[in-house]
Amino acid sequence: MAEESVAAEQLRLFIERIERLEEEKKGISDDIKDVYAEAKSNGYDVKTMRKIVALRRQEAHARQEADALLETYRTALGLH
Incomplete structure (x- = not known):
């Protein structure tokens, strides 16, 4: 019974945390x-800011790889 109350108390503490x-x-x-x-409200484009924050979160090599792939796709679709 004591083990059950200790386990219940521990569970309660986890839930509260x-x-x-x-x-x-x-x-x-x-x-x-x-x-x-x-x-x-100061005139910045929030959508672009969110993209920049996401890019800064990536590691440099992952960002470079994504940029290269995007450039390849843009070129293939004539968006360059």
């Missing part, structure tokens, strides 16, 4: 939205 982290994540997400809204 997850709930706190989810709340922090929501707060950070809201902060990011606010920054994008501020950038937009």
Whole structure:
């Protein structure tokens, strides 16, 4: 019986930690939205900014590979 109560307590603590982290994540997400809204109100294109953030998240070799593939496709479709 003691093992069950210890396991239940441990489970409760895990759940509470997850709930706190989810709340922090929501707060950070809201902060990011606010920054994008501020950038937009200052005339920046948010869609392009999101792409830049995604590109900066990639490693250099992955970004270069994606750029090369995009260029190949653009050339093949006459979009160059």
